[in-house]
Structures are given as structure tokens and as C-alpha cells.
Amino acid sequence: MATLVRSVARNLRRNKLSSMYCPASILHSHATSFGFKDVAEEEKSKMVGNVFTSVASNYDLMNDLMSGGLHRLWKDRLVSKLSPFPGMKHLDVAGGTGDVAFRILENIKNVKRRAMQDVLDDDLIEETRIYVCDINPNMLRVGKKRAEERGFGRDKSLVWVEGDAEALSFEDNSMDGYTIAFGIRNVTHIEKALSEAYRVLKRGGRFLCLELSHVDIPIYKDLYDFYSFSVIPAVGELVTGDRESYQYLVESVRRFPPQVELGYEMTKKQFAKMIAEAGFQKVEYENLVGGVVAIHSGVKF
Amino acid sequence: MYRSAAKRLLPAFYRRHQNAISHVRILAANRHTRFMTSSATGNIPDHNPIPPPISNPADCTASSSWKEEERTHYTETDEKFSSRTKLSKAHYKDEEARVLSASLPHVIRFGWTETAMIASARDVGVSPSIVGSFPRKEAALVEYFMDECLEGLIDIIESRKDLKNLIPSERVAKLVRIRLEMQTPYISKWAQALSIQAQPLNVPTSFKQRAMLVDEIWHAVDDDANEIDWYVKRTVLGGIYSTAELYMLTDSSPDFCDTWAFLDARTKDAFDLKKTAQEAQRLAEAIGAGMGGSLQGFIKSLHGLNHVWNG
Numbered sequence: 001m002a003t004l005v006r007s008v009a010r011n012l013r014r015n016k017l018s019s020m021y022c023p024a025s026i027l028h029s030h031a032t033s034f035g036f037k038d039v040a041e042e043e044k045s046k047m048v049g050n051v052f053t054s055v056a057s058n059y060d061l062m063n064d065l066m067s068g069g070l071h072r073l074w075k076d077r078l079v080s081k082l083s084p085f086p087g088m089k090h091l092d093v094a095g096g097t098g099d100v101a102f103r104i105l106e107n108i109k110n111v112k113r114r115a116m117q118d119v120l121d122d123d124l125i126e127e128t129r130i131y132v133c134d135i136n137p138n139m140l141r142v143g144k145k146r147a148e149e150r151g152f153g154r155d156k157s158l159v160w161v162e163g164d165a166e167a168l169s170f171e172d173n174s175m176d177g178y179t180i181a182f183g184i185r186n187v188t189h190i191e192k193a194l195s196e197a198y199r200v201l202k203r204g205g206r207f208l209c210l211e212l213s214h215v216d217i218p219i220y221k222d223l224y225d226f227y228s229f230s231v232i233p234a235v236g237e238l239v240t241g242d243r244e245s246y247q248y249l250v251e252s253v254r255r256f257p258p259q260v261e262l263g264y265e266m267t268k269k270q271f272a273k274m275i276a277e278a279g280f281q282k283v284e285y286e287n288l289v290g291g292v293v294a295i296h297s298g299v300k301f
Numbered sequence: 302m303y304r305s306a307a308k309r310l311l312p313a314f315y316r317r318h319q320n321a322i323s324h325v326r327i328l329a330a331n332r333h334t335r336f337m338t339s340s341a342t343g344n345i346p347d348h349n350p351i352p353p354p355i356s357n358p359a360d361c362t363a364s365s366s367w368k369e370e371e372r373t374h375y376t377e378t379d380e381k382f383s384s385r386t387k388l389s390k391a392h393y394k395d396e397e398a399r400v401l402s403a404s405l406p407h408v409i410r411f412g413w414t415e416t417a418m419i420a421s422a423r424d425v426g427v428s429p430s431i432v433g434s435f436p437r438k439e440a441a442l443v444e445y446f447m448d449e450c451l452e453g454l455i456d457i458i459e460s461r462k463d464l465k466n467l468i469p470s471e472r473v474a475k476l477v478r479i480r481l482e483m484q485t486p487y488i489s490k491w492a493q494a495l496s497i498q499a500q501p502l503n504v505p506t507s508f509k510q511r512a513m514l515v516d517e518i519w520h521a522v523d524d525d526a527n528e529i530d531w532y533v534k535r536t537v538l539g540g541i542y543s544t545a546e547l548y549m550l551t552d553s554s555p556d557f558c559d560t561w562a563f564l565d566a567r568t569k570d571a572f573d574l575k576k577t578a579q580e581a582q583r584l585a586e587a588i589g590a591g592m593g594g595s596l597q598g599f600i601k602s603l604h605g606l607n608h609v610w611n612g
Contacts (some may be wrong), residue, residue, distance in 0.1 A: 054476040083433030085419050176430045188381030204396065206434055282434060299434050301393055 046187045049136055051245045052096070056138040058239060059097050060146075062246070065235050071099075072295050075181060078210045079103040081286075081295060082177055087124030091131045091175045091191075091200060092185020093165045096139025098146055098158075101130045105157060131170070133163045155175055167190040170200045177201075181210040185252050194278035201300040207280055209296045224292065266292050397435070399425050401445040405487075408446075411440050412490045413497055432448045442505040444492045447510045451517065458521045469522050470572040474565050476518045479540055481549060481564075485557065492550055494524045515539050533608050578607055 055062060063071045084090065084104045092100045108128055119206070134140050140160050152158055163169050165187050178197045187193045197207050228250045236246030268285050276283045280298030287294050354386070404421035411417040415438050435441040457479055462474055484491055491533040498507035515538045545564045552560045583598030 081433065083415070083430070083438070084302075085415075085429050085432070088430070176428045202428040202430075204422060204429070204431035206430045297434070299393055299431060301396055 008265075023208065033201065044188045045135070047248075051248050052136045052186075053138045055242065055245050055249075056096070056142050059139070059142065060099075061239060062236065065239065066232050066249075070289065071182075074210060074288055074295075075099050075103055076289060078179060078181060078208060078295055079107055081297065082179065082206065082208055082222065084108050087127045088176045089129050089131075089174060090177040090179070091133060091168075091170065093133045093168075093178065093180045093197075094135070094178070095132050095181060096134035096136055096143050098132055098143035099265070100179055100181050101132045101158060102147070102150060102152065104130055105155070128157045129159060129259045130157055130158045130177075131161055133165070133168065135164050137162055160184070166196060168196045168200055172199050173202045175200045175202060176205050177208070178205065179208045179210070182212065184209055184211055190274065192276065194275060194280075198300055203301055205248045205300050207275065207296075207298045207300070209271075209275075211271075211294060211296070212292060213271075213294045268296070272296055313569070330411070335590065395594070396425075396427055398445070400427060400431060401442055402449070404442055405446065408442070408487055408490060413443050413494050418442060437502055439497050440500070442508065443497050443503075444506055446487075446494070447507070447514075450480060451514055453483060454480050454514070455517060456475065458517070464521070470568045471565075472522050473518060473538065473541075473572075474561075474568040476521060477538075477545060477564055477568075478561055480514070480518075480542075481545060481557075484549075486545075488549065492548075495546075495550075511539060511542070515542065518542075530608070537571050541571060578604065581607075 052059075067074075078100060082090075082104065084107045086108055088104075088108065090104060091102075092098075092104070095101055105128075108125065132143060134141070134143070140162060144160055147153055147155075147158055159170065165183070165191055178201055180193075180197075184190060184193060194207075201207065232250050233243045233246045237243040268287075268291075272283045272285055275296060275298045278298075279300065281301055283296070283298040285294050285296040330443060400418060400422050403425050404417045407417035407420045411420065415432055418432045418435075418438065422429040422431055454476070458476070465476060467475060487494070497503060512535065515535050518538060519534055541564070545560060545565065549557055549560045549564050554560075581600070582604050585604070589600065
């Protein structure tokens with residue numbers, strides 16, 4: 001059903017004649033994708049906001065269900081790739097509930113690491129700042145609560161900031177690291193988010209993006225499609241009573257990132273090219289779980 | 302390390318462009334980390350690096366023909382990025398090389414660790430996050446040091462003429478000694494470097510580097526009067542080098558004189574054995590010419606066994 005919808009939408013876009021039959025909103029503004037639906041740009045961020053407001057309280061549970069608990073390993077891999085160090089200024093965008101930020105902080109404060117370090121580094125640990133930026137205040141609220149549960153409530157290293165990935169409120173050349181885990185497909189203008197990332201990073205700073213992506217291996221792809229389109233929304237409905245949001249989440253993965261004019265889904269290489277065009281060097285990507293998830297990385301100079 | 306391989310393939314070309322060597326060295330040094338990165342990521346599935354933009358420093362015009370060759374190694378995607386290279390942005394390889402070379406003074410204090418590299422990144426003025434982008438962090442530092450030492454050794458070989466006056470066994474001993482002396486400032490932490498090189502992920506690269514080193518030394522010694530297999534020569538010298546290196550770790554004599562004595566004794570042994578083996582072979586040939594093929598064949602098989610024992 002979903003593939004039928006998708007192919008119809010693609011045909012509509014390709015066929016200029018049929019633009020007469022499109023809803024007015026698409027004609028007048030630059031359309032973007034909301035899952036498999038096409039919506040006006042201005043509306044996308046609002047609709048995404050609504051999705052996350054409704055899923056915020058159960059976000060962690062749904063992550064576990066959708067990925068079979070694997071999302072924890074993926075985030076662990078992201079943080080180990082980042083190699084955090086004491087005194088780091090790090091920005092985690094779209095990291096509302098704080099998963100990545102907590103892991104980074106724990107990595108830096110790890111006792112084993114401290115045993116190996118120089119005495120002077122103890123001061124540096126105090127200077128560490130992890131900024132968690134999210135556009136949705138509900139997600140931040142959930143994150144702050146989780147921080148307290150984990151014992152980071154009083155820790156001044158964690159700073160919760162409400163902000164938009166496309167217009168960050170941080171200064172130029174102020175961050176050592178930038179991560180965005182499972183958030184970039186929700187951004188309306190990915191190029192803007194990437195150039196903002198480039199702006200705030202210092203020289204030598206790293207950009208890391210963890211994202212679900214396309215699976216091309218034939219049988220694996222079908223199984224994955226079945227799991228995504230049938231199982232996940234059904235489970236979403238059972239657990240949270242909100243099928244629509246999970247339908248969006250699953251569809252947005254398929255459409256990442258939106259390429260309305262061309263009508264095809266972006267591959268990892270294309271995303272890597274976008275990252276390079278934003279100015280990053282040494283752009284690479286690593287596949288996890290046979291391509292279901294990829295970590296793209298780049299360095300700013 | 303690939304530069305020395307190329308040097309052997311194009312010796313005449315290389316000798317003619319002596320003045321371009323320093324520029325080539327910058328390019329080659331930059332390629333080291335790149336090739337080591339790609340060779341060591343075999344275990345990550347579908348790891349697919351996009352080649353970075355090439356910066357074209359103005360002083361490389363002297364070695365333009367050498368650059369032609371290097372350019373063929375890159376893929377077409379570089380052409381698309383070439384417009385950006387004209388904005389003089391620092392190439393990431395240069396930055397990485399700067400951070401690594403600045404780390405060496407810190408190694409004495411911190412060992413071959415990320416801490417040393419983080420401290421040096423701060424010195425150089427780059428965010429310490431760059432250390433996270435080195436694929437096998439501490440190994441990158443050790444490998445950089447090994448490459449630097451190899452290049453230093455090549456410089457010394459080319460500049461010093463008095464080495465030609467020595468007999469082969471003494472020349473070998475002298476070159477190994479020169480190379481090991483480069484490690485003396487770091488000898489307190491060298492055991493750590495060896496253990497890093499011995500880790501399974503790092504073994505392919507460290508093995509290649511040592512093979513290159515041994516090849517360079519044999520090339521400099523240039524002992525033509527031999528029928529001995531190239532692999533045997535490599536193995537023998539590799540053995541001499543490694544044992545001398547290990548001996549040096551526990552040597553507390555002034556200026557490592559015990560190590561040098563050990564080294565001289567070992568090279569002498571190796572060359573004596575070689576002579577003995579050659580003499581034995583010649584004797585076998587002489588007898589065989591008289592007695593027919595069967596005895597020669599028998600002695601040749603003994604000769605083969607001898608190599609297996611002593612190689």
C-alpha cells in the first residue's frame with residue numbers, strides 16, 4: 001500500500017501536466033516531504049513538532065521496540081567514534097532525550113580513563129560542556145528528567161538548549177564536536193543544518209551523523225520493509241495509541257533526505273557529498289547492521 | 302613507504318629529480334596516513350571514504366611530472382572538488398601530519414597514547430577532536446614515527462658517502478645501528494610502541510613498514526654477489542633488526558654499546574653463514590660436475606634445508 005502511494009506520488013511529480021491536479025499548497029510553495037506525503041515547507045516543521053510532542057514520553061520505549069534494543073549499540077558506536085576528551089565542548093542536536101549526551105559524559109568521566117590521565121586534566125573535566133539542542137521542548141523536558149534519574153541533575157556539564165538545527169544560537173568556531181542522531185531526516189533544509197554545523201565547529205572539529213538509511217540487499221530489504229511498514233506502526237498503536245506518528249517516522253526514513261524534484265531517495269554517497277559540499281573534509285561513512293544504519297563523519301579545517 | 306617502492310621501480314627518474322625530493326616527500330608523507338587508513342579498514346563492512354580535495358601547493362611545480370603519476374591514483378570525483386581547493390584551505394592531511402609530528406615530544410611523557418596526541422593538537426591550535434578521526438589512534442602515531450625514521454634513514458644513506466667504504470657486513474650493522482639510534486629518545490616507551498604494533502589490527506601495517514625498512518637497508522648495502530633468495534635476505538635481516546631492537550629495550554650500558562656489540566656479532570654470523578652456504582654450494586657444483594647430477598641434486602636439497610634452519 002505504501003509503495004503504491006509512493007509510486008503514485010512520484011509519477012505525479014514527474015508528470016508536469018498533472019500538476020493541475022495537485023493541491024494548491026504545493027503549487028505555491030516549495031514542497032517538501034512529510035514521510036510519503038508532500039507538504040508545504042512551512043508546515044513540515046510544525047507537523048514534525050506535533051509528532052515528537054506526542055511521542056516524547058514514550059520515545060525511549062519506542063526506540064527499543066523499533067530497533068530491538070539495537071539503538072543503544074548504535075549510539076555507543078557513535079560515541080566511541082567521536083572519542084570524547086575532557087574539556088570538550090560538544091553539541092548534540094536533535095538529541096532531546098539525551099541518550100547521546102549521557103553516553104559522552106559517562107565516557108569522559110570514566111574512572112579507568114581518569115586513572116591513566118595527567119593530574120592537570122581534572123580541571124579540564126570541569127570545563128567540559130555538552131549542549132543538548134532540540135527544537136521540541138517536550139523532548140528536552142523528558143531529557144532533563146532522565147538526567148536526574150541518572151544522577152546528572154546537578155552536573156553543570158550538561159546544558160539543555162531549545163533551538164533549531166537550521167539556525168543555531170551558538171557562536172562560530174566554538175564546538176569541538178557535533179552529533180546528530182536520528183534527527184537529520186526531520187530537518188526541513190538539510191543543507192542549512194550542515195552549514196550551521198560547519199559554522200559552529202572549531203578547526204579540527206568533527207561532525208558525526210547517525211541515521212537510518214537504505215538497505216539494498218534484496219531479501220533483507222523486503223524483510224526490513226515488512227518490519228517497518230507493518231510491524232512498527234501496529235506496535236506504535238498498541239503501545240502509545242498513536243499510529244500516525246509512527247507511520248511518519250517510518251516513512252521519513254525511506255524518504256531521507258527529501259529530493260522533491262528528482263523524486264528518488266538519497267543514498268549514503270549522496271549524503272556524504274552534501275556533507276563535503278558544506279565544507280567538511282575527510283567525509284566517510286560506516287555501515288552498521290548491513291546498511292540499515294550509517295554513521296557519516298566529517299572534519300572541519 | 303610507497304615512495305621507496307616507487308624509487309626502486311623508477312630509479313633513474315628518481316635520481317634525476319633529486320631537487321624535487323623534498324616536495325615529493327611532502328606528497329608522499331601525506332599519502333602514508335591515507336593508504337594506511339584504507340588498508341586497515343578492511344574489517345569495517347562497506348567502508349567507503351570519499352577522496353578529499355587535493356590542495357596544490359605552489360612549490361610542487363618542480364615535481365609536476367611526478368604529480369601526474371600520483372594523480373592517476375585518484376578517482377574522478379576529485380575533479381568536482383577541485384574548485385574548492387583554489388580557496389587556500391588547509392588540506393586535512395597536512396594538519397594530521399602537523400599534529401602527529403608535534404606529538405612526538407609529548408610521547409616521552411605520556412607514552413604512545415591519545416593523551417599525547419590531544420596535548421599536541423592543543424599545541425598546534427587544532428581541536429583535539431581530530432584525534433578521534435585517526436582510524437587506529439595510537440597506531441597512527443607509531444606508524445607516523447616509523448615512516449619518519451625510514452625517511453631519515455634514506456636521507457642519511459643518500460648523503461653519507463663513507464658508508465660505501467665499509468664491507469657489506471659492517472655496512473649492514475652500521476645502517477641498523479643508525480636506524481636504532483633514532484629510537485633512543487623514546488626508548489623508555491618503546492616497549493609500548495612494540496606492543497601497539499603487535500596488535501592484530503596493526504600487524505599488517507607494521508609488518509609492511511618493517512619489510513620496507515629491511516628492503517631499504519639491503520638496497521643500500523647492494524650486495525650483488527649472491528644467489529640467495531630475496532625473501533631469505535629479508536628474513537635474516539629482519540631477524541637481526543628485531544633481536545637488536547629487543548636487546549636495546551633492556552640494555553643499560555652507556556650509549557647502548559652492548560647493543561652495538563650484539564648487533565655486530567649477529568651480522569657477522571649471518572654473513573659467515575652466507576659464505577659457508579655459498580662455499581658449500583660451489584663445492585657441491587664442482588663435485589657434481591664430476592660425479593653427475595645425482596649428488597648435486599642431493600647437495601642442493603641440503604642447501605635448501607640449511608636455509609630453512611637458518612632463515
